[in-house]
Amino acid sequence: MSTKIWHDSYTENWMRAFPLGNGRVGAMVYGGPEKEIIEINEESLWSGRQIEEDYHASPEALAEIRRLLFAEKFIEGSKICEDEFLSDPSRVRFYESFGELTLELQNDGEYTDYRKELELSEAIARVSYRKGGIGYRSETFVSDPADILVHRLRAEAKCIVCDVKFERAQDASSAALDKNTIVLNGQLTWMEHKDYGKGGEGMCFGARLDVETDGEVTPNKKFLHIEGASYVLIRAAFANDYSVEKYDIDPAIDWKGKLLADIAAAKEKDYETLKAEHIAAHKAWFDRVELKLSAPEHEDVPTDLRLARVKEGVEDPDLYVLYYNFGRYLLIESSGKRARVPANLQGIWCHGFTPPWGSDYHTNINLQMNYWPVETANMSEAFAPYSHFMKMNSGFGVKTAERLFGAGGWVINHTTDIFGRTGVHDLVGCGFFPLAGSWLCLNLWEQYEFTGDREYLREILPILKGACEFVCDFLVEDGEGRLVTSPSNSPENSFRYIDPDTGEQKVSMFTYGATMDFEIIHALFTRTARACRLLGEDEELPEKLEAVLRRLPPLRLSERYGTIAEWIRDYEENEPGHRHISHLFGLFPGDQINERDPEIYAAARRTIERRLENGGAKTGWSRAWVINFFARLHDGENALYNLRCLMQRSTAENLFDMHPPFQIDGNFGAVSGMTEMLIQSHLGEVEDRVVELLPALPEDWPEGHVYGLRARGDITMDIEWKDGCVVQAVAYAERDTVLRIKKNDRTPVSAEILTVGLKAGVPCRIV
Numbered sequence: 001m002s003t004k005i006w007h008d009s010y011t012e013n014w015m016r017a018f019p020l021g022n023g024r025v026g027a028m029v030y031g032g033p034e035k036e037i038i039e040i041n042e043e044s045l046w047s048g049r050q051i052e053e054d055y056h057a058s059p060e061a062l063a064e065i066r067r068l069l070f071a072e073k074f075i076e077g078s079k080i081c082e083d084e085f086l087s088d089p090s091r092v093r094f095y096e097s098f099g100e101l102t103l104e105l106q107n108d109g110e111y112t113d114y115r116k117e118l119e120l121s122e123a124i125a126r127v128s129y130r131k132g133g134i135g136y137r138s139e140t141f142v143s144d145p146a147d148i149l150v151h152r153l154r155a156e157a158k159c160i161v162c163d164v165k166f167e168r169a170q171d172a173s174s175a176a177l178d179k180n181t182i183v184l185n186g187q188l189t190w191m192e193h194k195d196y197g198k199g200g201e202g203m204c205f206g207a208r209l210d211v212e213t214d215g216e217v218t219p220n221k222k223f224l225h226i227e228g229a230s231y232v233l234i235r236a237a238f239a240n241d242y243s244v245e246k247y248d249i250d251p252a253i254d255w256k257g258k259l260l261a262d263i264a265a266a267k268e269k270d271y272e273t274l275k276a277e278h279i280a281a282h283k284a285w286f287d288r289v290e291l292k293l294s295a296p297e298h299e300d301v302p303t304d305l306r307l308a309r310v311k312e313g314v315e316d317p318d319l320y321v322l323y324y325n326f327g328r329y330l331l332i333e334s335s336g337k338r339a340r341v342p343a344n345l346q347g348i349w350c351h352g353f354t355p356p357w358g359s360d361y362h363t364n365i366n367l368q369m370n371y372w373p374v375e376t377a378n379m380s381e382a383f384a385p386y387s388h389f390m391k392m393n394s395g396f397g398v399k400t401a402e403r404l405f406g407a408g409g410w411v412i413n414h415t416t417d418i419f420g421r422t423g424v425h426d427l428v429g430c431g432f433f434p435l436a437g438s439w440l441c442l443n444l445w446e447q448y449e450f451t452g453d454r455e456y457l458r459e460i461l462p463i464l465k466g467a468c469e470f471v472c473d474f475l476v477e478d479g480e481g482r483l484v485t486s487p488s489n490s491p492e493n494s495f496r497y498i499d500p501d502t503g504e505q506k507v508s509m510f511t512y513g514a515t516m517d518f519e520i521i522h523a524l525f526t527r528t529a530r531a532c533r534l535l536g537e538d539e540e541l542p543e544k545l546e547a548v549l550r551r552l553p554p555l556r557l558s559e560r561y562g563t564i565a566e567w568i569r570d571y572e573e574n575e576p577g578h579r580h581i582s583h584l585f586g587l588f589p590g591d592q593i594n595e596r597d598p599e600i601y602a603a604a605r606r607t608i609e610r611r612l613e614n615g616g617a618k619t620g621w622s623r624a625w626v627i628n629f630f631a632r633l634h635d636g637e638n639a640l641y642n643l644r645c646l647m648q649r650s651t652a653e654n655l656f657d658m659h660p661p662f663q664i665d666g667n668f669g670a671v672s673g674m675t676e677m678l679i680q681s682h683l684g685e686v687e688d689r690v691v692e693l694l695p696a697l698p699e700d701w702p703e704g705h706v707y708g709l710r711a712r713g714d715i716t717m718d719i720e721w722k723d724g725c726v727v728q729a730v731a732y733a734e735r736d737t738v739l740r741i742k743k744n745d746r747t748p749v750s751a752e753i754l755t756v757g758l759k760a761g762v763p764c765r766i767v
Contacts, residue, residue: 409470624669
């Protein structure tokens with residue numbers, strides 16, 4: 001199984017650096033042979049703080065907006081919404097880099113034999129080269145057990161000459177306290193801005209570095225100068241005063257005490273002990289899944305060169321395996337281990353102080369996509385930060401629901417941060433997305449489906465019910481006996497319509513009754529109703545929700561193209577190749593669109609094909625979504641084709657996904673898509689799901705195995721196949737349960753549905 005990313009040349013480029021993490025602390029290792037740069041991030045270092053958003057909405061304004069939308073006066077309705085519903089401030093602030101650790105090497109001579117690698121199975125970055133006939137080697141990791149970054153540089157002789165620094169370009173100062181210690185202390189500040197709000201002071205933060213060496217050390221104000229060393233060992237700790245329980249800054253947090261304690265504890269252990277404990281803790285996560293395709297592994301070829309060959313059209317199936325392992329690794333390192341807040345648009349790795357889109361949380365697909373593979377690819381514990389995020393934001397969203405919409409329950413729109421912003425941000429056309437919270441609930445539900453944990457279900461039921469309450473209050477009659485959402489949009493997409501008064505053709509994002517809304521509501525209501533019945537709570541709510549579902553507009557086909565209609569009416573698409581394909585939510589991640597309705601199922605395929613024919617899936621995350629779509633359509637060839645396109649068009653040399661620029665959801669979405677190609681378990685009813693093996697296996701993957709994938713119902717599967725057919729499948733369950741496997745043309749089982757009783761902890765060979 002390929003687990004190593006490596007380069008044989010160096011360029012000082014953040015997009016060629018290798019990511020490390022322990023959930024809380026992230027690091028990007030450049031691997032410089034003359035100046036090593038390690039950029040540090042900490043998951044909660046954001047500018048801003050918790051604020052009270054100002055809204056100007058009123059019931060009268062909402063009623064007028066709805067009147068205009070029903071009359072197809074979309075531009076006029078949008079204008080009122082912009083004036084009345086946009087939050088003040090209208091944008092969330094930024095996730096920021098923590099600082100840079102640098103080792104400026106002053107050894108003369110050209111370097112040769114360069115190699116930089118990231119071993120995913122150990123979460124260790126290594127760099128080696130020769131200079132002046134002497135070999136140099138470094139190792140870097142971010143320890144989960146010790147909660148520190150560790151970097152060690154060694155040379156074959158006592159010849160290392162370097163300056164060790166830890167600096168931040170703004171809001172902080174550094175100092176060398178003695179021959180072994182560098183500290184950084186800072187407080188985030190920001191200027192007043194019409195979009196971001198008043199200026200102010202935010203989190204206090206800092207770092208403490210312990211430097212151990214056998215060389216001669218000279219403190220020099222901000223850094224340590226080292227000469228004549230054969231090794232330099234750095235233990236570095238990072239902290240701030242953010243409280244995940246308050247979702248705000250907490251001055252009572254003794255973050256400086258944490259720095260001292262972490263360094264003191266780490267100094268009690270030698271390097272090899274720290275390293276061994278780190279590897280063992282990491283493997284407890286990473287080794288749960290093993291994917292192997294029968295194909296050359298090309299481990300002797302640098303990864304960037306392998307990627308370049310794929311971009312030229314050369315097939316390299318094992319590179320997909322490496323990409324899959326990298327995606328799992330990224331989610332473990334950014335949301336597992338010590339993580340407290342969810343992975344953002346860039347995981348926990350960002351460059352500088354104003355990263356793209358602020359590295360915030362986009363909730364009209366991106367945050368949700370980050371967690372699509374968390375259950376199927378066997379990383380369930382990495383979901384804990386998301387669960388806490390939902391607990392906190394559903395609380396903050398109660399005020400927003402009441403003040404903006406006069407509704408009960410809770411709501412969140414299309415962007416938020418770690419301070420609980422839930423209003424309408426950015427622009428009304430894309431920022432107004434009150435069904436975001438309902439979509440976020442689907443990820444919550446999925447953890448229950450995969451684990452079967454009734455206590456967890458009891459914990460999340462109030463969140464689900466609150467989302468349902470908001471939707472019921474938000475829905476309005478459309479004059480045709482239907483209940484619809486209004487206002488609404490199909491995330492970030494626009495349509496053309498004819499102004500009823502002027503006859504002019506106009507373009508709008510803003511409307512009522514976008515198809516995606518009803519698919520999301522279907523997913524939310526059906527699952528909440530099921531949860532109530534499973535737990536024996538609120539016996540009247542399921543019937544109420546089912547009555548509402550019967551009044552929603554059904555999925556319908558576009559008369560123009562035979563695709564699934566994206567809006568309440570058959571409007572012409574303004575951008576037929578748009579990156580969002582929101583009206584296929586019901587195909588994936590939902591399950592409303594499936595082979596039980598052949599007409600809709602076929603229309604879903606035509607919808608994807610039309611998008612792609614018109615240049616769709618240009619962004620990495622959008623292409624990853626398409627992989628999942630084709631997997632659900634049992635089309636392995638097109639799933640693989642789009643995986644190949646993702647690698648060719650939207651993957652950087654360090655295998656980061658490119659929107660462009662870097663956006664991590666494409667990495668996570670691809671892991672989900674590849675997993676869906678190998679196992680699915682969304683058909684059937686809750687607690688009676690049907691598992692399907694190799695539902696979208698492409699012909700180019702005729703032989704291989706995958707161990708450790710998860711299916712709904714708390715089931716783990718090991719699958720081996722040859723000539724496209726399953727030759728062995730073993731199921732494991734944490735509790736007594738019943739496994740139902742759907743017959744697949746490639747799977748030699750004797751019945752359409754094979755039913756097997758599983759005993760807790762007892763492996764059961766199915767095939």
